Amino acid sequence: MIAAPRPNPVAHFSLLAGLSPHELASFLSELRKVRVEAGQIVIIQNEWTNQVYFVFSGRLLGQLNSENGRGISFTQISAGNYFGELAALDDSPRSITVSAIEKSQLGVMSGRDFRRWLTRVPALPLALVSDLAVRNRQLTERIHGLVAHDVDKRVRSYLTRLALNSGAFNVGGVLERAPSHEEIATFVGANREAVSRVISRLACEGILESGRRRIIIRNVD
Secondary structure: OOOOOOOOOOOOOHHHOOOOHHHHHHHHHOOEEEEEOOOOEEEOOOOOOOOEEEEEEOEEEEEEEOOOOOEEEEEEEEOOOEEOHHHHHHOOOOOOEEEEOOOEEEEEEOHHHHHHHHHHOOHHHHHHHHHHHHHHHHHHHHHHHHHHOOHHHHHHHHHHHHHHHHOOOOOOOEEEOOOOHHHHHHHHOOOHHHHHHHHHHHHHOOOEEEEOOEEEEOOOO
């Protein structure tokens, strides 16, 4: 019997897609594997560190904290993504705080080693520029949504994106481990009470059902 080939554990990292098998193996060998628990902080906004993190499993949250202590959720970072590259590139303080939403496995590379790889392998900077362009477009769209839409539309849009990303955007689709009203509020730039009112109204209108960490879509239109 011939053994099935082992799946490539990093084939889903867009940054590494252009590396040859030898380059990929060498890159992986330089990653220090770490495990973080849910709630554990990985990087802190404004700290002077420059490691780059690759997410092999789990989910993390990037949050921007204002001077008055209010946190705005910037992005969720899931398996197949990476973060920390900006500080590695410009040696500036961290722009956001990143903490684990659930138990996660990460690969860590120093900023110096990351820059060395960028100069050695032409495919890497090209892939990095492409990824940064995608993130910039997403950020532009999010800023537009915050400015142009009211809380109701921002909540609908946020839940729609979650459902699309998880393959649940259909009648009867279920968002498991759905964010709390507080978490949704930090993503859409509102307070928890306003989000709760929107969710209650959507439930009353038969658009969704909301339970503890679970949302069922009843009306896609």
